[in-house]
Amino acid sequence: MAPLIALVAGFAVARLAGLLGIGALDAWQPALRVGLAVMFVVTASAHFVPKLRADLVAMVPPGLPRPELLVTVTGVLELAGAVGLLIPATAPWAAVALALLMVAMFPANVSAARRGVPFGGRPATPLVPRTIEQIFLVALAVAAALP
Template identity: 55%
Template sequence: MTVIVLVLATLGFRLLGKLSGSARFATWRASAGHGLAVMLVMTASAHFVPPGVSFMPNHADLLAMVPPFVPFPAAVVYLTGVLELAGAVGLVLPGTRRAAGACLALLFVLLLPANVYAALADVPFAGGTATPLWQRVPEQILYIGVALWAAGILRRPAGRTATASPAAR
């Protein structure tokens, strides 16, 4: 679901940029940053939803994902929700986009053990089945890449252009 939100929000912002001529969404990079921000607001909200709300992930679902070696798991769930919200705000503000992208990439790396644990321990999510490891790890890698790319940290190597090289022509 989160990948779908990321993709649809990114496409929506890019389309908005094309149709309106808005400089804010004039590039795929900026649109992806805003798309990731939308996704983060959605995922962060689950950190604060009380148990018993069955139509969406909630605090209890996320608490079950925390590996046993992590101290103060409830506090960690709340903290990661706050960090996701802060990262979302940082991505939409041009002055903080680079720092937010770097910090979010680090957060996604730090959240990877919880995703691995949840998959291996078969922790159900939002009343459904556990998300398999083969899906969780590539999703985290995608989020890391989008955060770094939207922040302008991942760029095309210098000297490369979008046109084909002379050898390829």
């Protein structure tokens, strides 16, 4: 839920800034990129907070090697993508890369849902809501990449 709140709040603040004439945020797409960047900073931070990191490591499908390294790498990629979204020249590429990253990480979400892996002290999210949220976020990243 925190990632969606961060996304909506980031988008809303960016749109408000745009409406007030601050920066180049006077259109929905730059504001969407800001919202996505805020969301990815929030999700990436979980990769480095000890308790949440342990939950993410537990989400990695059992057959994959070095789950700790995978969690670190995906956290760094999310942070790099968030920065890329804020640079106009790299924003479309960053958005595509983040969409692909979310697709690549989706099997971990499926595995976690099927194994009932909790996150952040909350019960595991069932597969259907997880899938719907993932489709929504990938679609937003694709929209952020459009010319």
